[in-house]
Amino acid sequence: MNPSATLVQSILHLDKVTVKYGFTKAIETVSFDLIPGMALGLIGANGAGKTTSIRAILGMLGVSEGKITIFEESKMTPKLLARIGFAPEEATPPEYLTAKEYLTFLSKFKIKAQESSEHSIESLLSWFELDPNKPIRKYSKGMRRRLVLSQAFLGKPDLIILDEPLNGLDPIMIQKLRERVVESRRSGASILYSSHILSELENSCTDVVMMHKGKVVMKGPIPALVETYGSVEKAFAANVGGN
Numbered sequence: 132m133n134p135s136a137t138l139v140q141s142i143l144h145l146d147k148v149t150v151k152y153g154f155t156k157a158i159e160t161v162s163f164d165l166i167p168g169m170a171l172g173l174i175g176a177n178g179a180g181k182t183t184s185i186r187a188i189l190g191m192l193g194v195s196e197g198k199i200t201i202f203e204e205s206k207m208t209p210k211l212l213a214r215i216g217f218a219p220e221e222a223t224p225p226e227y228l229t230a231k232e233y234l235t236f237l238s239k240f241k242i243k244a245q246e247s248s249e250h251s252i253e254s255l256l257s258w259f260e261l262d263p264n265k266p267i268r269k270y271s272k273g274m275r276r277r278l279v280l281s282q283a284f285l286g287k288p289d290l291i292i293l294d295e296p297l298n299g300l301d302p303i304m305i306q307k308l309r310e311r312v313v314e315s316r317r318s319g320a321s322i323l324y325s326s327h328i329l330s331e332l333e334n335s336c337t338d339v340v341m342m343h344k345g346k347v348v349m350k351g352p353i354p355a356l357v358e359t360y361g362s363v364e365k366a367f368a369a370n371v372g373g374n
Contacts, residue, residue, distance in 0.1 A: 140203065141166055142290055142321045143188065148197035150187050157183040158345040160197065165290075170312060170322035172332035172353075174367060175342035181325040182220060184342070185294050188323075189217065201290070213241055216288035220295040222279045224267050230256055230278055231263035234285055241286030255281050258311065260304070273299050284311060291315060292323045297331060309335045333363045343371045 143165035150157045158180040165171050173181045186192040188199055190207030202211055224233050234252045256263045259277040261270075270278065276299040283291055293312075297305055312335045316322055326332055332339060333353060340350040349356075349370045353363060360366035 141200070142169075142202065143323065144198075144200040145184070145188070146198045146200075148184070148187060148199055149195045150183055150192050151195045156195075156345055158187070158342075161342070161345075161347055162197075163340045163347065163350055165321050165323055167321055168316060168319065169338055170316045170324060170336040172336035172339040172363075173323060173325040173342065174327065174329055174332055174339055174363070176327055176371075179327075179342040180345040181342055182294055183345075185292055185323070185325060188292070189215070209240075214289045216283035216285060216291040218280045218283035218293050218296055220298065224275060224278055226266070226268035229264050229266055230261050230270075230281075233267065233278065234282055237282050237285055241288070252285070255284060258307065260307075273301065273304075276300065277304060280308065284315060287315075287318065288320060290321050290323070292325075294325045295327070296324070297326060297328055305331065312336075329364045329367055330362075333357070339363060341367055341370060 141164040145161055145163050147160045147162050149159050149161070161180070161184055163171070173184065175181055183192065187194055188201065189212075198205060201207070202214065204211055228236070231252060234255065238252065253263050259281040261274060261277055261281065267275065267278065280293070280296055283293060291312075296308060300308065309331070312322055312324065316337075322336070324332060324336055336353060338350070338352050339356065341348050349366065356363055356366040360369055
């Protein structure tokens with residue numbers, strides 16, 4: 132058998148990526164891969180470099196050293212962005228629109244436009260327990276958070292990036308988001324899931340990349356980490372500890 136035939140092409144590849152703010156290195160020599168069907172948890176305390184890594188992946192920050200490849204392309208383009216669903220940690224949907232109008236507008240920028248019909252938009256809003264015809268200005272903070280999360284799944288993107296998605300969610304919605312992540316992965320999407328809530332990542336993800344002070348300190352499949360350490364939380368404590 133040709134050895135290359137067994138290789139799986141990465142959806143996302145970071146090769147020794149460094150991002151600087153002035154003379155300060157926000158992340159340093161960060162490397163990891165996201166392959167099709169994987170749900171990769173990017174974990175670490177606040178300030179570990181998770182959001183900086185995501186912003187670099189999306190082309191929002193310039194890379195000082197190293198290389199990022201996404202869908203085998205090294206430069207972010209509108210066509211690539213159209214294949215990505217992204218829920219940032221903080222976002223403010225336009226208050227003058229209804230939830231349905233907001234998702235309908237965003238659907239025009241998605242590659243799989245045929246999946247973004249009126250029916251699928253209303254189904255998505257129903258999943259996240261949101262009134263499609265209610266003006267966003269009348270939404271609570273938690274409802275707005277759910278709306279931002281819902282648009283990340285719009286049009287069944289090939290790559291879904293969730294940055295601290297649990298902020299502002301109640302326990303029931305956390306469980307529903309977990310179900311949505313698992314369902315999307317089984318449908319062929321790849322997930323990059325950033326969070327400092329390690330126990331939830333253990334339930335939602337297949338693999339993890341642990342970050343500390345801008346560097347990757349450990350990465351690997353969750354079952355292997357659980358077998359070795361007992362849990363993802365214990366693995367993180369063992370590799371970060373008081374450093």
